[in-house]
Amino acid sequence: MPLRAILNQKDVFSYEFDEDSWNQLKASYKQETLMMPCCDNKAIPKISKLNNYFFAHARRSGCTSAPETFEHIFLKTLIAKIARSLGWDVTTEKIGETPEGERWIADVFCIKGKAKIAFEIQWSPQTETEFKRRQEKYIASGVRTAWLYKLRRNQDYLPAVYEIPAFGIQIKSDSGKMSVPQFDLPIDEFVRGMLEGKLKWRPKQNEELIGKLITDYNQCWRCKRRTRVILGIGIYDKEGINLSYLYFHGDEISVPKFILQHLNNSELAKNSIAPIKPRYSNTMQEAYLSNGCFHCDAIQGQWFLRYAWVDAVYAESKKTIMDFSFINGHKNLRVEGKWYFGKEPSRSFR
Ligand SMILES: [Zn+2]
Numbered sequence: 001m002p003l004r005a006i007l008n009q010k011d012v013f014s015y016e017f018d019e020d021s022w023n024q025l026k027a028s029y030k031q032e033t034l035m036m037p038c039c040d041n042k043a044i045p046k047i048s049k050l051n052n053y054f055f056a057h058a059r060r061s062g063c064t065s066a067p068e069t070f071e072h073i074f075l076k077t078l079i080a081k082i083a084r085s086l087g088w089d090v091t092t093e094k095i096g097e098t099p100e101g102e103r104w105i106a107d108v109f110c111i112k113g114k115a116k117i118a119f120e121i122q123w124s125p126q127t128e129t130e131f132k133r134r135q136e137k138y139i140a141s142g143v144r145t146a147w148l149y150k151l152r153r154n155q156d157y158l159p160a161v162y163e164i165p166a167f168g169i170q171i172k173s174d175s176g177k178m179s180v181p182q183f184d185l186p187i188d189e190f191v192r193g194m195l196e197g198k199l200k201w202r203p204k205q206n207e208e209l210i211g212k213l214i215t216d217y218n219q220c221w222r223c224k225r226r227t228r229v230i231l232g233i234g235i236y237d238k239e240g241i242n243l244s245y246l247y248f249h250g251d252e253i254s255v256p257k258f259i260l261q262h263l264n265n266s267e268l269a270k271n272s273i274a275p276i277k278p279r280y281s282n283t284m285q286e287a288y289l290s291n292g293c294f295h296c297d298a299i300q301g302q303w304f305l306r307y308a309w310v311d312a313v314y315a316e317s318k319k320t321i322m323d324f325s326f327i328n329g330h331k332n333l334r335v336e337g338k339w340y341f342g343k344e345p346s347r348s349f350r
């Protein structure tokens with residue numbers, strides 16, 4: 001059920017009407033040609049259960065467009081109004097084509113300058129294959145897409161990849177209000193933020209990122225003096241958003257080796273940090289790349305570096321030193337991307 005109709009050969013949009021002008025249209029449309037955009041049938045102005053204006057078919061004969069729920073009309077109206085208020089050019093039920101001539105119909109299509117966004121409201125379950133098939137048409141057409149996907153109990157699939165920007169919509173059972181649980185936001189704030197460019201996939205493959213050393217002081221077991229040790233690395237993007245951090249002796253990649261690929265031991269020495277090098281550990285009965293004491297070079301073994309300590313130091317102070325840049329996905333370190341709304345990473349909500 002579209003928000004768009006054709007009145008005397010020009011597009012009219014239901015969300016642009018107020019009560020007076022809508023009543024005026026209702027009183028006068030029979031004398032004019034008010035047509036559906038999807039077929040050659042006449043259109044009738046109507047009001048939905050959720051109090052949104054829309055156009056209905058006078059007759060459905062020959063029309064292949066799918067019927068829509070009132071939530072669908074509600075969301076289309078909401079998105080169109082917000083987009084217009086932010087200066088986007090808006091067309092609902094926009095029909096477009098890929099360069100190969102494959103057709104798509106976007107629920108709400110927004111253009112501002114070079115940016116094009118198609119909003120797709122997906123109220124019925126959709127498989128991964130179908131998401132991909134439909135998304136590929138938009139990619140081929142140079143259009144960014146945002147899928148607003150109704151969340152169901154026991155739902156097994158919501159895309160979480162850069163190529164398919166999909167966001168779950170939950171309807172609160174008490175109030176009927178719609179929200180986006182990934183960011184714990186009401187739907188209108190989410191849509192507004194998305195159109196303002198707040199939604200970003202961070203980090204991308206091959207993006208230049210910043211690593212910073214997380215350090216603290218430890219009493220050397222041999223000489224009993226205080227010495228600075230490296231606990232791990234914090235990882236940031238160029239806008240300063242903290243994406244993740246890694247333990248010096250974690251099990252994902254060799255962080256000591258990674259640090260040495262980007263900083264050298266004489267640079268570490270300027271910050272009173274002993275070289276990262278293989279030292280023999282009696283506990284482990286082997287040598288490994290380790291922290292040492294800046295004063296006596298005794299190994300500061302991995303057993304000192306409890307994960308909880310690293311977590312606590314990082315959470316409390318976020319104090320980091322010695323920035324270096326690296327390319328995401330190179331030299332074994334790949335930070336998996338996710339959606340961020342402003343500085344907030346999307347969270348799991350199931
Ligand atoms: Zn139709």
Ligand SMILES: [Zn+2]
Pocket residue numbers: 220221222223224225227293294295296297298
């Ligand atoms: Zn020492």
